[in-house]
Amino acid sequence: MRYRTLTIAAVIGIAVQTNTQAQERALPVREIASGVFVHEGRIELASSDNDGAIANIGFIIGTTAVAVIDTGGSVREGRQLLAAIRARTSVPIRYVINTHGHPDHMFGNAAFVADGVTFVGHHRLPQAMATRGPLYLDSFQRSMGDALLNDVRIVPPTRLVDGSLALELGERTVIVKAWPVAHSDSDVTVFDRTSQILFAGDLVFIRHIPVLDGSIKNWLDSLDDLVALPARRVVPGHGPVSDWPAALADQRRYLGTLATDIRRDVKGGRPIREAAEQAATTERQRWELFEDYNTRNATAAYSQFEWE
Amino acid sequence: MPRLLLRNACIAICMSMFAAPAAAVEAIDPWPGLVQDIFDNKPIGDGGDLIALDMPARAEDAAIVPVTLRIKPDTNSGRRVVAITVVIDQNPAPMAAKFVLGADAQVSEIATRVRVNNYTNVHAVAETSDGKLHMVKTYVKASGGCSAPAIKNVEESKARLGQIRYRQFTKPADGAHGGAREAQVMIGHPNNSGLQMDQVTQLYVPAYYVDRIRLWQDDAPILSMEGGISISEDPNIRFTYVANGARTFRIEAKDTDGHVFEKTWKIDGSTM
Ligand SMILES: [Zn+2]
Numbered sequence: 289m290r291y292r293t294l295t296i297a298a299v300i301g302i303a304v305q306t307n308t309q310a311q312e313r314a315l316p317v318r319e320i321a322s323g324v325f326v327h328e329g330r331i332e333l334a335s336s337d338n339d340g341a342i343a344n345i346g347f348i349i350g351t352t353a354v355a356v357i358d359t360g361g362s363v364r365e366g367r368q369l370l371a372a373i374r375a376r377t378s379v380p381i382r383y384v385i386n387t388h389g390h391p392d393h394m395f396g397n398a399a400f401v402a403d404g405v406t407f408v409g410h411h412r413l414p415q416a417m418a419t420r421g422p423l424y425l426d427s428f429q430r431s432m433g434d435a436l437l438n439d440v441r442i443v444p445p446t447r448l449v450d451g452s453l454a455l456e457l458g459e460r461t462v463i464v465k466a467w468p469v470a471h472s473d474s475d476v477t478v479f480d481r482t483s484q485i486l487f488a489g490d491l492v493f494i495r496h497i498p499v500l501d502g503s504i505k506n507w508l509d510s511l512d513d514l515v516a517l518p519a520r521r522v523v524p525g526h527g528p529v530s531d532w533p534a535a536l537a538d539q540r541r542y543l544g545t546l547a548t549d550i551r552r553d554v555k556g557g558r559p560i561r562e563a564a565e566q567a568a569t570t571e572r573q574r575w576e577l578f579e580d581y582n583t584r585n586a587t588a589a590y591s592q593f594e595w596e
Numbered sequence: 597m598p599r600l601l602l603r604n605a606c607i608a609i610c611m612s613m614f615a616a617p618a619a620a621v622e623a624i625d626p627w628p629g630l631v632q633d634i635f636d637n638k639p640i641g642d643g644g645d646l647i648a649l650d651m652p653a654r655a656e657d658a659a660i661v662p663v664t665l666r667i668k669p670d671t672n673s674g675r676r677v678v679a680i681t682v683v684i685d686q687n688p689a690p691m692a693a694k695f696v697l698g699a700d701a702q703v704s705e706i707a708t709r710v711r712v713n714n715y716t717n718v719h720a721v722a723e724t725s726d727g728k729l730h731m732v733k734t735y736v737k738a739s740g741g742c743s744a745p746a747i748k749n750v751e752e753s754k755a756r757l758g759q760i761r762y763r764q765f766t767k768p769a770d771g772a773h774g775g776a777r778e779a780q781v782m783i784g785h786p787n788n789s790g791l792q793m794d795q796v797t798q799l800y801v802p803a804y805y806v807d808r809i810r811l812w813q814d815d816a817p818i819l820s821m822e823g824g825i826s827i828s829e830d831p832n833i834r835f836t837y838v839a840n841g842a843r844t845f846r847i848e849a850k851d852t853d854g855h856v857f858e859k860t861w862k863i864d865g866s867t868m
C-alpha cells in the first residue's frame with residue numbers, strides 16, 4: 289500500500305511542480321527542422337540507469353501553442369523534457385500527444401499535467417492505459433526502482449482520436465492520425481505539415497528490433513498506408529531520425545520474414561515455443577536488442593496466425 | 597481540470613490495490629499458503645520421476661507463455677497420474693489449471709499457454725491414483741519492457757468468441773489404428789481477468805473466462821481442464837494420448853457466464 293500515500297503526495301506535488309522543474313536539467317534535444325525538436329532515446333531496455341529514457345520524444349513549436357509528442361519513460365525524463373521546452377520558448381504547451389500506451393512513451397505524463405494542457409491519444413488509449421497501467425507499474429518496479437516510479441501516474445488522454453485530428457499550433461498545423469491495431473492497439477502518428485516530418489511512434493522502428501504488441505498482420509498491412517504519408521523525414525519510436533520512406537525497408541523485411549516463418553510453422557504443426565525460438569533468425573545480426581524481443585514477437589505472431 | 601486530476605488520482609489509487617511492489621511480494625513465499633488453500637495442506641512429495649514441467653526461463657510475451665507437462669510412464673508401481681494442477685505462485689490468481697487425465701487415454705503430454713505477471717515459481721502437482729501428491733517446479737522470469745499479460749486486440753478477440761478449432765498432428769509412428777496421437781483444441785475466448793476498469797463505466801470488468809474444458813474420444817474422457825484467468829486468451833491445449841479406435845472426438849467448454857461451447861469431429865478431423 290506504499291503507492292497509495294505516495295500517489296496522493298504526487299497529486300499534491302503538482303502545486304509545487306515549478307519548484308521541481310527548476311531542479312531538473314534540460315533534456316538534450318536536437319532541432320531537426322525549424323521548431324521541431326527531438327530527443328533520441330537510447331537503444332536499451334528501460335532501467336534505473338537510463339531513467340527509462342529509451343524512446344524518441346519531442347515537441348513542435350507554433351506561434352500560439354506547443355505540442356509535446358510523448359513524455360518519456362519516467363517523470364524525471366518528462367520534467368527534463370519540460371525544462372528543454374521552457375529553455376527554448378515561452379509559448380504555452382497546449383497539447384501532449386501520446387503515440388500509444390507503452391511506459392517508455394507515457395510514464396512522463398505527470399510532468400505535464402497543468403491547466404490548459406490537453407492530453408491527446410487514440411480512442412482506445414484510455415482503456416489500454418486502464419488495463420495495462422497497473423501491470424506496468426508493478427512490472428517496472430524491479431527494473432526501474434521506487435525512486436523513478438513513485439511519481440509516475442497513468443494520465444489518460446481526454447481528446448480522443450478516431451480517424452484523424454488537426455491541431456492548430458499557430459502558423460502550423462499538425463495532423464494526429466489513429467491507426468488500426470498494429471504495433472499496439474492504440475497507435476497514432478503525428479505529421480507536421482510545415483516541416484513534413486512524421487513522428488511515427490512505435491509504428492516505425494529503425495536499428496532497434498520492431499516490437500509486436502498488437503497485430504502482425506495489420507502492422508504489415510499498415511506499412512503501405514504509412515509509406516503513402518507525404519513525409520520527408522521520420523522520427524521513429526526508437527532509432528535514429530531518418531529519411532522517409534527509405535527508412536522503413538528494414539522493418540518491412542523483418543516483419544515479412546517473421547510472418548512467413550511463423551505461418552509456415554503454424555501450418556506444419558510445429559509447437560509454439562519451438563517455432564518462436566527459431567523464427568526470423570536470419571534477422572539476428574541486423575537488429576539491436578534482437579535477443580530481447582524476437583522470441584516475444586514470434587510468440588505473439590504464432591498465436592495470431594493460428595486463427596487465420 | 598480538478599475533475600480530471602481527481603479521476604486520475606482515483607485511477608492511480610485504485611490501481612495501487614493490485615500493483616503491490618514486487619520487492620514486497622517477493623519477501624514472502626506464497627507457496628506454503630497456496631499448499632493450504634489449494635491442496636488442503638496435504639503432504640507433497642517429489643514428483644520428478646512422474647512428471648516434468650517445461651517452461652521457458654523467461655516469459656517472452658507475458659500474455660502467452662508456453663507450458664508443457666510430460667507424464668512419464670510408471671512401469672512398476674501400478675499407480676497412475678490422475679490429475680495435474682499448475683500453480684503460478686505470483687499471479688493474481690495462482691491456480692492456473694487443473695487437468696484431469698482420462699482413465700484409459702494414457703495422456704503423455706499436455707501443452708497450454710499461461711499469463712505470467714511477475715518473476716515467479718511455477719509448480720505442477722500430480723495426484724496419483726493412490727491419492728498421493730507429487731510436485732515439480734520451475735522458475736520463470738517476467739517479460740521485460742512493454743509486454744503485459746493483457747489482451748492485444750480486443751475487437752478481434754470479441755470476433756472469435758466461441759469459435760472452436762481442432763487439429764490432429766500426424767506422427768510418423770502412428771499406426772493405422774490406435775497408437776499415440778497428438779491433437780490440439782483452441783477456443784476463442786478473451787479469458788478476461790476482471791482486474792481492469794472499464795473506461796466508460798469506471799467499473800471493474802467482471803472476470804469472464806473459460807472455467808472448464810472437457811475432451812472425449814467417443815464417450816471415453818481424454819482430458820479435462822478446470823481453468824482460471826491465468827490461462828491465456830483463446831485457451832489452447834495440445835496433447836498426446838492413445839486412441840481407443842473411437843470414430844469421434846468431442847469438446848465441451850463452459851465459461852463463467854454459463855455459455856457452453858460444443859463441437860464434435862470425426863477422428864480424421866472433419867466436422868460432424
Ligand atoms: Zn511501444
